[in-house]
Every structure is written in C-alpha cells, then in structure tokens.
Amino acid sequence: xxxxxxxxxxxxxxxxxxxxxxxxxxxxxxxxxxxxxxxxxxxxxxxxxxxxxxxxxxxxxxxxxxxxxxxxxxxxxxxxxxxxxxxxxxxxxxxxxxxxxxxxxxxxxxxxxxxxxxxxxxxxxxxxxxxxxxxxxxxxxxxxxxxxxxxxxxxxxxxxxxxxxxxxxxxxxxxxxxxxxxxxxxxxxxxxxxxxxxxxxxxxxxxxxxxxxxxxxxxxxxxxxxxxxxxxxxxxxxxxxxxxxxxxxxxxxxxxxxxxxxxxxxxxxxxxxxxxxxxxxxxxxxxxxxxxxxxxxxxxxxx
Numbered sequence: 599x600x601x602x603x604x605x606x607x608x609x610x611x612x613x614x615x616x617x618x619x620x621x622x623x624x625x626x627x628x629x630x631x632x633x634x635x636x637x638x639x640x641x642x643x644x645x646x647x648x649x650x651x652x653x654x655x656x657x658x659x660x661x662x663x664x665x666x667x668x669x670x671x672x673x674x675x676x677x678x679x680x681x682x683x684x685x686x687x688x689x690x691x692x693x694x695x696x697x698x699x700x701x702x703x704x705x706x707x708x709x710x711x712x713x714x715x716x717x718x719x720x721x722x723x724x725x726x727x728x729x730x731x732x733x734x735x736x737x738x739x740x741x742x743x744x745x746x747x748x749x750x751x752x753x754x755x756x757x758x759x760x761x762x763x764x765x766x767x768x769x770x771x772x773x774x775x776x777x778x779x780x781x782x783x784x785x786x787x788x789x790x791x792x793x794x795x796x797x798x799x800x801x802x803x804x805x806x807x808x809x810x811x812x813x814x815x816x817x818x819x820x821x822x823x824x825x826x827x828x829x830x831x832x833x834x835x836x837x838x839x840x841x842x843x844x845x846x847x848x849x850x851x852x853x854x855x856x857x858x859x860x861x862x863x864x865x866x867x868x869x870x871x872x873x874x875x876x877x878x879x880x881x882x883x884x885x886x887x888x889x890x891x892x893x894x895x896x897x898x899x900x901x
Contacts, residue, residue, distance in 0.1 A: 599639035600896075606897065609670075611688065613673070614672070619710045624734065631649065632648065687701055688702065704869070706871070708872040708892070710836070711834045711881050718746070735761075736762060749776035756796055770802055771803075836881070846869060847864075
C-alpha cells in the first residue's frame with residue numbers, strides 16, 4: 599500500500615492465501631488491540647465490537663487490497679532469490695508445481711513467524727492427533743484434550759475448549775504460567791485451575807505423545823494424560839534458513855538480522871526486512887500494532 603501511494607510498483611508474493619498467517623489464526627479469535635491501532639494505508643477499520651475479530655480483519659485486508667488494486671501472486675512459494683540490488687530475480691513455485699520468475703530492484707521480506715512451530719522433539723509429535731495450531735472447540739465437546747504450553751495461545755485455547763465442553767489438561771514446562779499472559783486472561787485461567795475445572799500439570803516433561811494421550815513426567819514418575827487431541831502450542835519462529843539463504847547475516851544467539859534500524863535495509867543492499875522477522879527470537883517485540891509502520895519506513899528509504 600505504501601509503495602503504491604509513493605508511485606512505486608510493488609508485487610506481493612505469498613505461499614498461501616491473502617494474509618495467510620491471520621487466516622490460520624483460531625477461527626473465533628479476537629485481537630488484543632483496538633481497530634484504530636491496526637489501520638494501514640489511511641483506511642479506517644470498522645468493527646462491531648470494541649476489538650476486531652479475525653473475520654473482520656480479513657475483510658479489512660481484502661477490501662484494502664481491492665481499494666489499492668495491489669498486484670498479488672498468491673499460492674506461490676519463493677524457492678530462491680538471485681541477482682543483486684537493482685536486478686533481483688525471485689524464483690517461485692506455484693501450487694501446481696510450475697516455476698515462475700519475477701524481476702525487482704528491491705525486495706522486502708515480511709514472512710512473519712507463524713508458519714514454523716517450535717517443535718518439542720519428542721516421539722509422536724507428528725501424529726495425526728497432534729496440532730501446533732488451535733482452530734475451534736466444537737469437535738472436542740465431551741472429549742479429553744491436552745494443551746501443551748503456558749503462554750497466551752495455550753491458556754486461551756484451554757479456556758475456549760473448557761467453555762465448549764471439553765475436558766482439558768494443561769501441561770506447563772515451568773513452575774508457573776507465563777508472565778506475559780494478558781491481564782484479563784490470567785485470573786480467568788488461574789481460577790479455572792484452582793476450581794479443578796481445568797487440570798494443570800506444572801514442571802511437565804513430555805516423554806512421548808501416543809494416540810490416546812501424552813506420557814508425562816513431573817517428578818513422580820511417568821503417567822499417561824488422556825487426550826483424543828493434543829494441541830502443542832509451544833510458540834513459533836521466523837524462517838531463519840530462508841533469510842540466511844538471501845545472504846542476510848543473523849546473530850548466532852538472538853537470530854536478529856543485521857540491518858539499518860532507520861531504513862530496515864539488511865546487510866545485503868536492496869533487501870529489506872519488515873515485521874516480526876526483524877526481532878529474531880524475540881518475537882514478542884514486534885506485533886501488529888508497531889510492525890504496521892515498517893512499510894512506511896522502508897518506502898521512505900526507497901524514495
């Protein structure tokens with residue numbers, strides 16, 4: 599949008615649908631923030647409640663794309679980038695397996711982090727009854743469900759499942775829930791645990807995931823926690839391998855890319871970074887409220 603407003607021609611390439619990450623958020627998700635703090639392209643965001651829902655956000659981005667007549671190539675995965683500043687070639691593979699090539703003077707990498715879950719590396723993690731993404735609760739009414747994790751995604755999913763009739767056990771690696779849990783969610787989950795409505799196991803060490811539950815050790819030997827479904831909500835990370843394949847240097851510890859904080863241009867001339875990929879492992883530093891300004895920052899540099 600910012601490039602179009604500045605008279606530049608921009609092509610958006612996404613391996614999935616428009617706003618692919620948001621599309622894969624939980625179906626009934628409500629954003630943490632208010633609509634005016636999500637607005638981009640000087641387009642007002644109107645929603646029915648105090649905070650926008652996933653559905654309202656997707657509609658907003660669709661309408662914004664139509665308003666600015668943005669050029670898109672959806673369901674194409676970038677396989678590599680050749681060339682240099684002023685003469686890049688982006689090679690993609692379509693969902694039908696065809697190779698496509700696009701030429702550009704500059705590139706912005708804004709691939710987020712939601713596509714790559716932080717895996718636990720335990721046996722059974724890739725079984726059909728395990729998901730690193732939460733969708734909706736109806737299917738699990740009157741069923742045993744295990745949620746692994748102790749931060750916002752995990753506790754909000756556990757609460758949603760419980761409120762819709764599932765029998766939920768929350769497995770937390772640490773001695774307590776995460777400090778970053780939203781202030782209005784924290785007392786809710788703590789009260790549910792205290793009342794025994796949601797079972798919680800702390801200091802939980804996952805040994806194996808089986809078809810009917812999770813084998814857990816937490817100081818008193820191993821035991822099976824029953825679960826028709828296991829939601830392993832242990833966080834996500836940017837595609838470091840892809841970013842490094844472009845020649846961008848990442849700090850070995852924080853995985854932050856080397857870039858100019860004013861322009862967001864990386865150590866590779868002509869390649870810019872936007873959104874959460876700027877923060878490396880510290881994905882909580884960049885979110886939708888502040889990441890939305892990166893486009894304007896980069897376009898100002900290009901101008």
